Amino acid sequence: MLAYIARRAVLAVITMAAISVLSFIIIQAPPGDFVDAYIANLSASGSSVSAEEARGLRILYGLDQPIYVQYVKWMSRVLVGDFGESMEWHRPVAEVIGDRLWLTVALSLAALILTWGIALPLGIYSAVRQYSVMDYILTTISFIGLAVPNFLLALVIMYFAFVLFGANVGGLFSSEFDLAPWSLAKAWDLIKHLPLPAVILALAGTAQLIRIMRANLLDELRKPYVITARAKGLPEWRVIMKYPVRAALNPFASTIAYLFPYLVSGSIIISLVLSLPTVGPLLLKALIAQDMFLAGTIVLLLGVMTVIGTFISDLVLMWVDPRIRHELD
Amino acid sequence: MPPILMVDLMTTSQPLLSVKNLKTYFALDDGVVKAVDGVSFDIHAGRTLGIVGESGCGKSITARTILGIVDRPGRIEGGEIWLTRQAEDGTPYQTDLLTLPLEGSEMRAIRGKEIALVFQEPMASFSHYYTVGNQIMESILLHTALGEEGARQRAIDLLGMVGVPKPERRIDDYPFQLSGGLRQRVMIAMALACDPHVLIADEPTTALDVTTQAQVLNLLQTIQKERALSVILITHDMGVIAEMADDVVVMYLGRAVERGPVDAIFYDPKHPYTKALLRSIPSITAKPRTKLATLEGSIPHPFARPKGCPFHPRCAEAIKGVCDRYEPVPIAQGEGRDVSCFLYGGQP
Ligand SMILES: Nc1ncnc2c1ncn2[C@@H]1O[C@H](COP(=O)(O)OP(=O)(O)OP(=O)(O)O)[C@@H](O)[C@H]1O
Numbered sequence: 164m165l166a167y168i169a170r171r172a173v174l175a176v177i178t179m180a181a182i183s184v185l186s187f188i189i190i191q192a193p194p195g196d197f198v199d200a201y202i203a204n205l206s207a208s209g210s211s212v213s214a215e216e217a218r219g220l221r222i223l224y225g226l227d228q229p230i231y232v233q234y235v236k237w238m239s240r241v242l243v244g245d246f247g248e249s250m251e252w253h254r255p256v257a258e259v260i261g262d263r264l265w266l267t268v269a270l271s272l273a274a275l276i277l278t279w280g281i282a283l284p285l286g287i288y289s290a291v292r293q294y295s296v297m298d299y300i301l302t303t304i305s306f307i308g309l310a311v312p313n314f315l316l317a318l319v320i321m322y323f324a325f326v327l328f329g330a331n332v333g334g335l336f337s338s339e340f341d342l343a344p345w346s347l348a349k350a351w352d353l354i355k356h357l358p359l360p361a362v363i364l365a366l367a368g369t370a371q372l373i374r375i376m377r378a379n380l381l382d383e384l385r386k387p388y389v390i391t392a393r394a395k396g397l398p399e400w401r402v403i404m405k406y407p408v409r410a411a412l413n414p415f416a417s418t419i420a421y422l423f424p425y426l427v428s429g430s431i432i433i434s435l436v437l438s439l440p441t442v443g444p445l446l447l448k449a450l451i452a453q454d455m456f457l458a459g460t461i462v463l464l465l466g467v468m469t470v471i472g473t474f475i476s477d478l479v480l481m482w483v484d485p486r487i488r489h490e491l492d
Numbered sequence: 493m494p495p496i497l498m499v500d501l502m503t504t505s506q507p508l509l510s511v512k513n514l515k516t517y518f519a520l521d522d523g524v525v526k527a528v529d530g531v532s533f534d535i536h537a538g539r540t541l542g543i544v545g546e547s548g549c550g551k552s553i554t555a556r557t558i559l560g561i562v563d564r565p566g567r568i569e570g571g572e573i574w575l576t577r578q579a580e581d582g583t584p585y586q587t588d589l590l591t592l593p594l595e596g597s598e599m600r601a602i603r604g605k606e607i608a609l610v611f612q613e614p615m616a617s618f619s620h621y622y623t624v625g626n627q628i629m630e631s632i633l634l635h636t637a638l639g640e641e642g643a644r645q646r647a648i649d650l651l652g653m654v655g656v657p658k659p660e661r662r663i664d665d666y667p668f669q670l671s672g673g674l675r676q677r678v679m680i681a682m683a684l685a686c687d688p689h690v691l692i693a694d695e696p697t698t699a700l701d702v703t704t705q706a707q708v709l710n711l712l713q714t715i716q717k718e719r720a721l722s723v724i725l726i727t728h729d730m731g732v733i734a735e736m737a738d739d740v741v742v743m744y745l746g747r748a749v750e751r752g753p754v755d756a757i758f759y760d761p762k763h764p765y766t767k768a769l770l771r772s773i774p775s776i777t778a779k780p781r782t783k784l785a786t787l788e789g790s791i792p793h794p795f796a797r798p799k800g801c802p803f804h805p806r807c808a809e810a811i812k813g814v815c816d817r818y819e820p821v822p823i824a825q826g827e828g829r830d831v832s833c834f835l836y837g838g839q840p
């Protein structure tokens with residue numbers, strides 16, 4: 164088993180290296196570079212940049228060198244924790260992402276906990292009381308939830324929150340704290356702003372999760388081992404929680420793989436709609452501006468999180484599923 | 493208040509378990525499946541009752557109905573299940589299990605403690621997320637005063653008793669690590685965990701190879717003698733019945749069509765269905781490679797239960813205008829025997 168884990172770890176490192184190359188290529192893929200985008204931007208607003216200045220900028224950012232030289236230079240700095248300078252923000256990439264990263268993780272984590280906290284009990288209830296009135300209600304709601312695009316849901320909730328409660332849902336801070344340095348007052352302001360976006364983000368995933376949990380559990384409820392447990396004289400809720408629910412939760416271990424990148428990026432579309440300062444919209448802007456190091460770092464981060472998530476989900480699967488554990492021995 | 497009998501459980505002539513006119517139906521979208529439709533039988537202390545019948549005749553559902561663990565959309569529609577029990581001072585009394593709330597604590601205290609079940613598919617009947625020790629100890633912890641340590645020791649003893657080698661190591665195995673035969677032994681150990689009075693074994697050997705089958709049947713026989721256990725043995729194999737049973741109930745489409753002591757049933761079968769089942773046993777004297785006699789026709793679709801005697805469309809001896817119209821009732825055939833068939837009288 165340890166040998167397997169070691170093999171997986173080595174594989175993960177190799178995958179990460181491959182991802183770094185890929186993300187660099189992807190960043191370079193659109194025609195033109197940051198300077199082109201910069202010039203286009205300036206000329207759109209009426210000013211112009213001379214060819215001389217453009218060359219100067221390219222040399223400054225190392226854009227005049229062959230792509231593999233750029234990659235090696237970037238990677239050798241990334242490995243020591245220097246992700247380069249954001250061309251658009253004129254600040255180190257680490258700093259630009261930094262603040263947003265923690266906000267994103269906090270928000271995504273809150274949303275995830277809410278999603279699971281709401282969806283799993285409802286899914287269990289729906290399956291155990293299949294075809295009850297409540298099951299039909301939940302089924303209807305979750306189909307509506309599945310059919311409605313998440314950003315629309317966000318807009319609708321935002322509208323009602325504003326009309327009914329006068330709450331301004333956009334953003335994570337009140338305007339007076341937006342640019343202020345961290346303080347107790349700012350933290351409190353954040354805590355006040357966090358719940359609504361977290362709920363909106365959570366609702367988006369809830370409908371689907373209810374359906375998955377219900378389907379998983381319905382499959383398990385039909386299996387003979389449930390009858391065995393009942394025949395022992397266990398109370399029904401203990402039968403259900405210990406055996407079929409346990410089995411129905413097992414497949415979720417593999418979803419950890421994609422939860423990890425989600426944690427750091429958040430939902431891009433919902434973040435845009437709610438103007439949340441998370442990493443997702445930052446990536447979008449960086450890609451449009453061809454802000455190479457910033458975009459590259461975020462894509463790399465997402466890739467690395469996916470690899471780590473996959474690795475951890477394998478470990479968790481091994482931990483929760485005795486059959487997998489024993490196959491490896 | 494149930495009638496109180498001032499006799500010991502073993503010596504009473506009162507059956508330990510008496511099932512009367514039991515009915516369990518499944519209301520499906522396309523119609524009602526009468527899985528169990530008026531079955532009646534008695535089990536006496538220390539004896540083995542064989543329930544035999546083709547696949548789908550309601551044997552498993554009968555077993556589950558007795559324990560009150562029928563899955564939705566199944567519903568127990570009627571009948572009585574009288575269980576002879578012992579009060580704390582040792583006096584026996586009887587309870588109709590169907591009058592107890594299905595999810596109540598009294599019914600749960602009977603499940604696994606007084607009546608235990610052994611299943612058809614040992615592989616699917618265990619959860620693969622817990623060790624066999626965990627799953628055996630669960631009932632011990634639930635029904636007895638033993639703590640964690642004591643329950644573990646008892647589980648190890650039980651595993652040893654059913655012939656699991658190195659029980660103190662096997663107890664920490666997961667079900668998928670065991671062979672089919674061992675799994676069924678563990679299942680038996682689990683059923684015996686709380687010293688039940690009645691053991692219902694639902695096709696305990698169907699999933700096993702022939703050698704293992706014989707071993708598991710032997711084990712059941714030994715345990716039954718040692719503990720004076722009452723066993724309900726469900727099977728569709730007349731050979732198993734011949735070897736194991738004292739009394740036999742022949743089921744067809746949710747009913748008992750013939751009941752009696754095993755010898756009487758084998759040497760003098762009355763019901764045409766019983767005769768057909770007996771012809772289907774391969775005999776040692778049969779020439780090799782001759783085709784096994786199989787039952788004529790197939791079981792009717794569950795929704796399309798024939799009118800009259802449910803067996804008449806497949807019956808060579810059916811009486812026109814009688815069997816296809818009227819339902820036969822049990823007719824006594826001497827010592828503890830009866831048959832539901834118009835060939836033996838009974839007024840339509
Ligand atoms: N969950 C269910 N839903 C609908 N019908 C069911 C259900 N369970 C059992 N039945 C029906 O009840 C009838 C009796 O089933 P049962 O499992 O008792 O048969 P059996 O005699 O044990 O057969 P086998 O020898 O195959 O185990 C069958 O016709 C079956 O279709």
Ligand SMILES: [Mg+2]
Pocket residue numbers: 551552553612694695
């Ligand atoms: Mg069965």
